[in-house]
Amino acid sequence: MILHSETPWPALLILLPLAAAMLSFLFPRSAKFTGVVTAIIIALAVVGFGWHLQSEGVYRHAVGGWGAPLGIDLYGDGLTLLMLAVTALVGLAITLYSLDYFNTEQARWFWPLWLLLWAALNALFLSADIFNLYITLELMGMAAVALVALKGGRDALNGAMRYLLATLLGSLAYLFGVVLLYHGYGTVDIALLAERIDHQPVAWAALGLMGAGLLLKTALFPLHFWLPAAHASAPAPVSALLSALVVKASFYIFLRLWFALFAPLGGEVAWLLGLLGALAILWGSWQALRQTRLKLLVAYSTVAQLGYLFVAFPLAAVAGVVLWHGVIYLLISHALAKAAMFMAAGNLLRFGGHDRIVDLNRSVQQLPLSTAAFALAGVSIMGLPPSGGFIGKWLLLEAALQQGQWALAAVMIVGGLLAAAYIFKVLGYAFTPSTSREESIPIPATMAWAPLLLAFASILLGFLAPALFSLLDIGSPFERGAGS
Amino acid sequence: MLFDALLGLLLLGLAWLLLSCRDLFKAIVLFVAFGLLMAIVWVRLDAPDVALAEVAIGAGLTGALLMSALAKLPVDNPPGRYSNEKTHWLLPLTLALMLLLVASGLGYALWSLPVIAPGLSGEVAANLEQSGVSNPVTAVLLNFRGYDTLLEIVVLLLALLGVWSLNSLDATPATAEKPANLVLDTLMRLLVPLLILVAAYLLWAGANSPGGAFQAGAVLAAAGVLLLLAGWRLPTALAGLPLRLALVAGPVAFITLAALTLLNARLLELPVEHAGMLILLLETFAMFSIGVTLAALFLGQRPQERGGSA
Incomplete structure (x- = not known):
């Protein structure tokens, strides 16, 4: 019942x-x-x-x-x-x-x-x-x-x-x-x-x-x-x-x-949105790369990733429904990955008492679960296969290439490379020897596992595309704006 | 016509004075005057309900809140501090041009609107019989769009939660009790019962003429503000769970009703024969909670609880 x-x-x-x-x-x-x-x-x-x-x-x-x-x-x-x-x-x-x-x-x-x-x-x-x-x-x-x-x-x-x-x-x-x-x-x-x-x-x-x-x-x-x-x-x-x-x-x-x-x-408005989205990708990623604090890095990464959602608008007139499915995919996988990333960053911050990226090495080595969560979420943010982020970005990139929008495609690729750069900037410290011997606060199990599970989910999302796309077809809101 | 033009010009003039005023105290007084004038505008626009709300909340309570905030600001804040900062002339000019552009675009859009709007007043009038009240504003707020009001009442509680969560950051001791003031004390003794009576009247009148829970709640809050000004404080025994119960009574009544209507498979559908009674019940709880919440906002600090865990 x-x-x-x-x-x-x-x-x-x-x-x-x-x-x-x-x-x-x-x-x-x-x-x-x-x-x-x-x-x-x-x-x-x-x-x-x-x-x-x-x-x-x-x-x-x-x-x-x-x-x-x-x-x-x-x-x-x-x-x-x-x-x-x-x-x-x-x-x-x-x-x-x-x-x-x-x-x-x-x-x-x-x-x-x-x-x-x-x-x-x-x-x-x-x-x-x-x-x-x-x-x-x-x-x-x-x-x-x-x-x-x-x-x-x-x-x-x-x-x-x-x-x-x-x-x-x-x-x-x-x-x-x-x-x-x-x-x-x-x-x-x-x-x-x-x-x-x-x-x-x-x-x-x-x-x-x-x-x-x-x-x-x-x-x-x-x-x-x-x-x-x-x-x-x-x-x-x-x-x-x-x-x-x-x-x-x-x-x-x-x-x-x-x-x-x-x-x-809004035909022209779509191009304005696309332009702002492209600028967001470049500016956000560049700023993320320049940050010395972990949480600010992750925050600027959000600015960049939000840009991808808007790049789709000028492409939609030709690409249609599939492209919007890609946008929703990107949105969902970013939600999962970014939540995981912020929580993992929170663990590192709590453990070491600071979030200066250059001094993270010791925390990174002592917290394998949180580091793994950060890395897995990073895979999705960078858009590497088989993550959910990959599916979304691939659909966007494909549309841009098919329509000959080389500039938009280039921006997306550069954004991906910059994302890889800022994520490896953090992860790189997992492989350098640590020297500092500071007091640290232990991390409870739920706080270690919650981000890891979300990060796993953002990767798993890459395998669920057909099921989720068919869900989106229930009363799809995209039919109306797609063809025009 | 002449009166309306004069009213509009006065409103603009007051707004300009208010914004350019360097003295915060003066600005608040101007703000209250602005609210009162605005209420007259609402009356001229045939919106007495909005006028009541504007007087009670826009002018009265917001003014009190602003004053209470001003009293909490550090005193060593010399007026005119900002005038010394040098800004390049280009920035204000660009901003002014951009604003002018936006304003003229909006002005054009407004100008092109039909004078007689295709609104919903016809629909509201046609369904008024079914709503359980005869004041169309109350019918919209509590029945046709009761779901909006449910969320709005929660927004008010949320505002208080936000203020209280900030207060717990720095536990500054409550301001010292002021010595009793005979005039204020007498005034309070006379006014508070009167205000409670007015609130009850507004609540009751809301069913068929301008009034309702928000206005009544604001008047109730005014009584609370007077009490607080006169130095009255909530007994510590009541500052814990009892106060919290008073704050959530309105939202909880609304949520409970919504949950009960779900048993009938339709969210917030009030049975026609009981609608009037249910609306009055909801409004009573809502008025009570709104009054307590607004008064608590005026106090700012979370009242001291018994056991000292403030």
Whole structure:
């Protein structure tokens, strides 16, 4: 009876973390238990939702029974499912990792904040309503800022403040666009808007505002200025979830809106996005190579890897659905690999008490599991076979070569080489003798294994392509924008 | 027409004064004035609900929050510090040009919008009977788009969580109790019961005229702010779990209702015959939590718990 198709899995995915956040706030002593149980049930609920999608097709649920345009609709297709699944997987790993990471005072705030962030992510992926999406963005942004500040100290507070201002500016721009669209077309439901939108100045203004707001949140070059400080100064599990999930969530909204509303409007905009993506790859990778601190290196690597997601836009007009599958693949494997990388970096930092790359040799040699996690995640980030990152980058590269876009192809290859350079810059210290004899803090087993398992997953992803591609075909959002 | 034009010009003038003001205290006073003027604009635009919210939250409570933040800032922050920094003239000019470009683009887009918007007021009016209340704003907030409100109430709690998590970083001792002030004390004794009454009225009135949980909660919070100003502090026995229960009562009521409606297979579908009662119940919990949360935000610090684990 549990797997009955009427079981409201999506509603559960939103309400459960919300309720768990309240519980962990009320009873801080059992917060860890609440967190672990929630993470497990969410994983099961995602499986249940996948089951439902497989058997019943696209999911649409009118909240309150009103239906769009009066009410809010929840919507789920293959893309939604994959985003929920990645969130559940990374979320589970972050939950396990965080059990021993925080001190009592920090844990008191971490658990409710993290569970609220999780609820916001799930709600965001399931929303079909641009105003409701704004509220989920707000919830996600506020929780993320508070989590960055959790570590305390000048750097973290500074990073959190910048992040707060950037994310608020992004939200306001997005909200302004929502207001324009509502005034112009009389609905905030994405599907209805898609039917009504036309070539009017108001649609252009909305595209500009919402696009700029979302790209600021996604940290596309040159709007990435807030990301390195925020992601590098946050506690390790928070960095992991920011880089793996939070920037992907705003990209997800951008993608949804692009296909439903803006693709018919924006032929030239696609080239602008591609150009910025290419610049992000080059600038981010170069900056990552120049860093002397491990966490900043990983953060700049995120700037670069986000660029790959945008390089696809100008190629899509010809390449079509396969290319978008590649983008989603890249997104998922980056989420897994980057979460693993930040957690592994957190272990090295905790063990040695610092994250200066040149002095890492001793930590690297004493922590084989974390080093292995970092290396495996690095394989996926570099895009080497057989990892998930390889599949995504290969599909992108293939499209660029077939269309004769040599410049874009060259940028992607250079980005891969630079990624290899900055990852070997770190791993190189595993093979140099260490001289320092400092005190070190032991790493609990969950903290060692959580990143390793995620890194394994990012490699394994390379073997799952056919299955995941067929999932993406459930109500594929890419058909609409592909041919035009 | 003339009145509206005057109102618009005043608003612009106040905004300019506010932004160019170097004295933070003055800027906050101007901000409150701006909020009050804005409320009149909302009334002129036939949006009394928004006007109420603007007065209670935009002008009143935000002003109090800003003042409380100002009081926490270090004093050795000379006004006009920024004017000494030399900036090249090219940067402001480029920024100004870019902003002008964006503003004119937006202006053009707004200009091209139809005057009569194809909004949803027709749909709202058509379904008002089913919603359980007769105030369309309340119907939208608590029924048609109740899911949004559920998440919004959580955002408010989240804001407090964020502030409290920051406070635990540096455990500065609570500011010393001020000596009792007779005028303030008397005023408080008169005003607090009145404010609670007003809050209850706003909550009740929300069903069929402007009002509702947010405005009522803000008024309740104003009572709390007055109490705090007069030196009242939450007893340490209540600062732990009881306070946390008060803070989450609204969100938890909402989540519980949402979970119960799931048994009927549809999220947040209120049965028509009970909708009015359920909305009032939700709003009561929400008002209570909003009031406590806003007052707690004003205090800033997490109240001292018994056992000293603040």
